[in-house]
Structure formats: C-alpha cells, structure tokens
Amino acid sequence: MSRLPLFTRSLAGSWRPLLGWAAGILAVLSLYLPLYPSLAGQDFQDLLQSLPSELISALGYDQLTTGAGYTQSTFFGLIGFVLFTIAAVSWGTRAIAGDEESGTLELVLAHAVSRVQLVLERSAAIAARLLLLGLFTGLAVLVFNRPAQLGLVPSHVWAGCAALIGLALLTAFVALAAGAFSGRRVWALAAAVAVAVGGYALNAVANQNPDLDYLHSWTPYYWAFGAGPLSNGADWAGLTALYGTSTLLVLLAAFALNRRDIGT
C-alpha cells in the first residue's frame, strides 16, 4: 500500500503526453521569441499605428514594442494560453467525466478509495502536470531572453508563468467540477471551454471602453494578465483569485462526486 496511489498512477501514465506538450510549447516559443529584434524597429511601429485601435486593444498589442509586451502578446496571452487551455480542458474533462463515461471509474471506486480522495489525488496530478509545463515554459523563455533581446526580468517571467498555470488550473478544475456534478464529458468540456473562451472574450470587450472596465473583474484571463506580470511582476491579488477559485472548484468537485450515483 502506498500513499497517493491514484496520483502516482495518473502521473505515471502521463509523462509521454507531457513531453509532447513541452515540445509544442518549445516550438511555439522558438518560432516567436527570436523574431522580436526584427519587430522592435520603427517599421513595425508604423504598421501597428495603421491598425484599428480597437483591434490593437482587443489583441492586447498595446505594448508590443517592449520585450515583456511582445512575450505577453504572442505567447502568454495568446498561443501559450491556447496550448495550456487545451491541455487543461482535456485533463480536467478526463479526470472524472471521461473515466465515468468510459466506465473505468466504477472499478476504481469499488476499491478502497474514497471519492473525495479520488478527486483530490486526480486534481493534484493535474496541478503537478501544469506546474511542470509552467516550469518548462519559464526556463525556455529565460533561455531565449538574452539572444532574443527581450530584456525580461527573471522574477517577472516566473510571475507570468504562475499566472498562466493558475489560469489553466482554474479551467481544468471547472471541467473537473462540471464532470463531478454531471458525470458527462460534454458538460465538463462545455463548462471549461465557456470559462476559457468566455473569459478571453469578456476581457477583450472590457479592453475597448473604460465604461466596461468593471467586466474585467469577472474574467479569469484578466486576473491572470490584467496587471501585466511580465512587465510589472507578480500580481498577488490576481494570483489569489486564480488559485483561490481553483481550490474552491476542487472542493466543489469532491462534494458533488461524493453525493451522487456513479455511472448512471
């Protein structure tokens, strides 16, 4: 008997996909970051000037000419966000709803494990995987920092990674909790995608007009990146909101799974 058997099992089964995600992240970073020196010049500045200002603010391109702004706009706020979200949604959906629909959850829960323990260990496994991806991302960005002349402060890079991990964690746990409530993959998927895409869209809308600024406080995307962690360092209030909500979602999932029939 070991402690955390499900956590161990879950991680042991995921190192190969994890390497795949890391390779994808590295590919995207090596595609975008080295381009920065060539884009920082006046020509690019002029190009940006010619774009509609609404487009610029929707994409968060206002600060594209600093290293931090560029890294934020191309990776953390866009492609990295998409990659982390896809990983989070798929892991969060599979953890309960996927296993319940495929029928494998029944046999696991017939063994000597409580439902609360199952939720906690599987959420911990998701968190561990996202943490590993986040650490890898941070290290990769720091490797590119000097050659790509990004001028990033290392502690700010880690603040950005913490925000990206937290945002993905929240999305994953929305899927987990929706799966724990419904037992249906489609609900888990829909809830998580709604939060991720909805959060991004709401943030873009709120960027358009100071009158809509209040919308920012409703979007996890803004909690993560609103304060510009890559430029300004850790936004503790935003991180607290991300990780606090994530924790609540896990507790909610444990509560939900514990009070219903399995596999009906």
Add this chain to the structure above:
Amino acid sequence: MGTGSAASVVQTRALHKRFGRIAALKGIDLDVPAGSVFGIIGPNGAGKTTLMRLLLDLLRPSSGEIAVLGVDPRSGGPDLRRRIGFLPGDLFMAERVSGQELLRCFSRISGPVKPGTVRALAERLELDLGRPVRALSKGNRQKLGLIQAFMHQPPLLILDEPTSGLDPLVQQEFLALVREASSNGQTVLLSSHVLSEIEEAADTVAILRSGTVVSAASTAAIRASAGRRVRIGTTVTEAPALVERLGRVPGLVLLQVGADPVASGATSINARFDGEMPDLITALAGQRLLDLVVQEPDLEEAVLRFYGPEAGAGTGDGGAG
C-alpha cells in the same frame, strides 16, 4: 443496522432504488449467509447489477437498509471496500496500461496482496499480464477482472456475471476458484442470467425479477420444485387423441404440439410434468409412441417458470433443455 445477525455477510431490508421514474429495485430483502456461495439470477434488467452496485456504495439507495460485513456501505467507505473483491458486470479498465501495471495500482489501493498471488492466479487462468489492456480480448479482460477481485483474498467477493466471455475450460477454473474461496471461509455473491454456472457453484439462489426477489432458496430446494421436461413423439394421425389423454393427466402442462422438426410425418409433443409418474405412464400405456424423453428436473427449468408464463417453451430455445 443493529438487527443484522452476525451470520449474514450481506443483508438488505426493504431496499428500493429508483432512477428518476424507473424503479430498479422494489423492496429487496436479502440475507447472504457467511461462507456461502450465493447466486442471484434473473433476466437482464432484473436489477442484479443495481443491487451489487448498491452494496459497493457506487449507487445510493432510494430507501431501505443495507449492511455489508455488518456495515452500511455509505459509512463503511474505503475500509469496507478493502474487504470486498468486486467484478463489475460491465468491465472497463484503463486501456493503455499493462495488466501487471493495472493490478499493481489496484493492489496499492486495496492491498496488501500476498506476494506471488497475482502470478499464481494469472497462471491458473492463463493470462499474459505483460500485454496492454487494450490488446486483450473480452475473455482475457474478464480474467484480469477476476484477478483484481480475488487477489487480496477479501472476505466477500461480489461478482457480476463472472463467467461472461470465458471459455468452458476457464469457466471450470473459475468454479474451482469459487470453491476454494468458499472453503477458505470467504463469502461469494455472484450473479448470472446463465443458470448453469450458478447451478454448479451456488448453494443458495435468489431469483430476481423486475426489481423484486421472486424466490430465494437452496439450490436443492429449487431443483426439487422443478418440473420434468417431457417430449413425446407420435404419428400425425395419433396425435389429437394422445393430446387429449395427456390433458387429463394431473400435473402435466402441455407446452407445445407441432410437427417434428426431424422425422417427417411425426408430431412432437412437449410438456412439463411435476405430477406423479404412474399417472403419466398409465396415460401413455398402449399408445403408439415413436419417441419418449423424460428429462431430469433442471434448475434452469424451474427458474424460467419464474421469469414469465412459459418462457423458453419454444423448441428453438434449446438452452432450456
């Protein structure tokens, strides 16, 4: 539950389970004696699987009481389930891992498992544990399911349709496993809609139909209540008169009269008989019979009578013979 006698390993009282508007179990009272091999039989949809899943706290009862090994499954939690070996009726396991890996994970959760037990079981059932689950046939998955249920030698085994997908030789090995478990003092609760396996393994049988226990008795008692199956062959011209004579024999129920499927020009009369043998012999004396078969009472026969009015009476339903 308090009232649960120590001799009952599984006890339910007025157990109801509804799924929305559908009542899956309508008041089950069950007592599974310690050390017994207890069979639950019933057609698909009778509630066998629902009952077993309630015992494992995968489902929660709508009303009624359950005690498994003296504990309510709801409050028994992991400690209770460690003492149960469960084989689900719909067996699904993680696909990508090997059998070995899967069993290691389950033994971490529900162990300890005595060293060598898994290998011994795998050898007896002739299962290659090195292969990934996704590459296993249905029968081999079933073997893996049996191993994970038996490996930690739990006091209670709950096996839902345990022999489905197993070839006859492995079925024999399974029956041997059940007998050994029983002689070790383990209690075995198994379900099936195939009666032959219950007949060989179980000493007590409960018949479940549409969410209620229709009958619970020892296998011997059910067998004693079973009618004999009688088949009489005669010529087409003689048949009507013979049918009329047979209709007057007490305890004889005509099931089917029709053209003999094999011999042309002959009529085959199928009947169930649980009356006195001399009455039947008297009725047949002096008749021009082409054929007479009286079969030994069959548990299957007895059970089919509970399933529905003369279910399985057709000649095509050869499994009932």
